[in-house]
Amino acid sequence: MGFLEGEGTFGIKTGSSMYLQVAQKNTSIYCINAIIAFLNSLKSNLLKDSKILPINILSTINKKTNVISISISSVDALYYYILPLLDNSKMYTFKKIDFKLWRMALLLKIQGYYYLPAGKKLFLDISDILNKRYSTGSIENLDEKIEDIFNRFKAILTIDPPFIVKDNIPHVDNVRRFRSENKSDSPKTIYIYDNDRLIKGSPFNSYSDAHKALGLKSTSNTCNRYLDTNRIYKSKYILTSKPLSGSRC
Known part of the structure; x- marks a missing residue:
């Protein structure tokens, strides 16, 4: 968790793609390899016949800075493998707030709320804060905006989720089914x-x-x-x- 709090990113790319990233100088290749090995060893509570794919870790290097980044971007992997680890870990830096926001966004995605108008708006508001906190300086009324996000998240959870996570259905399959069943609403x-x-x-x-x-x-x-x-x-x-x-x- 120290590496994650120091050089980790709870991210949402432009659009709706979520990811978790850890970066280290290429001189720390042993640390990178150890982190990869640890992540690959994570277990899940998936059903034996589940079609959820195993965790997949992408490794890239920035040739200008010699920084190696490892990332996980599958919604299924983030939810079924990474989230249980993070939920059972303590954070002590400002990344704690980042994680709480990112966690809400992940739940909106995996449970299908993102595909409802209110859920999408909430997800994108979370994305805005995560992407602007460190790139554009201070955000006006940040505390109030975060409190509003928490309240809206609690409210949307009172609605039955479009996707039933306990069925262990791959996220892409849930999305495909939902869009097929709701074509008339598009x-x-x-x-x-x-x-x-x-x-x-x-x-x-x-x-x-x-x-x-x-x-x-x-x-x-x-x-x-x-x-x-x-x-x-x-x-x-x-x-x-x-x-x-x-x-x-």
């Missing part, structure tokens, strides 16, 4: 507003067309991240599945 129209005014071509009938209008690749994840979340994309665009009241065409 927004078919995307409205994009710039200063309360619809941009040219809006509304759009597909994520692909909306992304192209924003100058993005058609395969971008932007609509998934911003649609109906009240979050502003690039400090100017609002994406909704329904027209905004009082907006201008």
